[in-house]
Amino acid sequence: MADTHTHHHEMHEGEALAAAAQTALERSGEQWTRMRAAVFDALAEFDQPASAYDIAEAVSKAQNRRVAANSVYRILDLFTAANVARRVESENAYLANRHPDCLHDCIFLVCDNCGTTTHLDNDKLANGVRDAARAKGFNPERPVIEVRGLCEKCG
The missing domain is CATH 1.10.10.10 (Winged helix-like DNA-binding domain superfamily/Winged helix DNA-binding domain)
Known part of the structure; x- marks a missing residue:
């Protein structure tokens, strides 16, 4: 599926x-x-x-x-x-942006060791962040989601 x-x-x-x-x-x-x-x-x-x-x-x-x-x-x-x-x-x-014709929130995975930055799209996660903000009475305009850690090569 x-x-x-x-x-x-x-x-x-x-x-x-x-x-x-x-x-x-x-x-x-x-x-x-x-x-x-x-x-x-x-x-x-x-x-x-x-x-x-x-x-x-x-x-x-x-x-x-x-x-x-x-x-x-x-x-x-x-x-x-x-x-x-x-x-x-x-x-x-x-x-x-390698897909400028698509509008959506991006998620970046940033390696603290080598600096590799991976772009990830996950509308369910991004929409969840927007929904959580709205539930608190906040109007999200541009969610920023970055995950810091180690990439597969460095981890």
């Missing part, structure tokens, strides 16, 4: 990922500029969560000019609002 509580979606890679990100950003009312494309391309190259400073350095190298982290932060804020990127709160770092 299939797990009906896990969200299934198409994961994008490469040019399809950039196209899906552009569509999601434009759908949110923002423009897909050359600088935003460069920031997204740099972000998508990282296998693990990247800081704005990491991304600014990568874009600076690619463009042979200095790009300020403050500019990257503003773009990352737009990306998270448009579901193009996900912020790993405990790391103050970002991941490209």
Whole structure:
């Protein structure tokens, strides 16, 4: 029997990922500029969560000019609002959202030893957090669920 509580979606890679990100950003009312494309391309190259400073350095190298982290932060804020990127709160770092056409709450498993961050979708768990918040009279806008521990390799 299939797990009906896990969200299934198409994961994008490469040019399809950039196209899906552009569509999601434009759908949110923002423009897909050359600088935003460069920031997204740099972000998508990282296998693990990247800081704005990491991304600014990568874009600076690619463009042979200095790009300020403050500019990257503003773009990352737009990306998270448009579901193009996900912020790993405990790391103050970002991941490209490989399925920006799906809206749901993400769960991150963060290894305290090697830093590996695994993205997990479980709508039953996320909805349970939202329901618990509502039961206390709280209106949840963006649940953040991160589990710290050791990954399979380090554990």
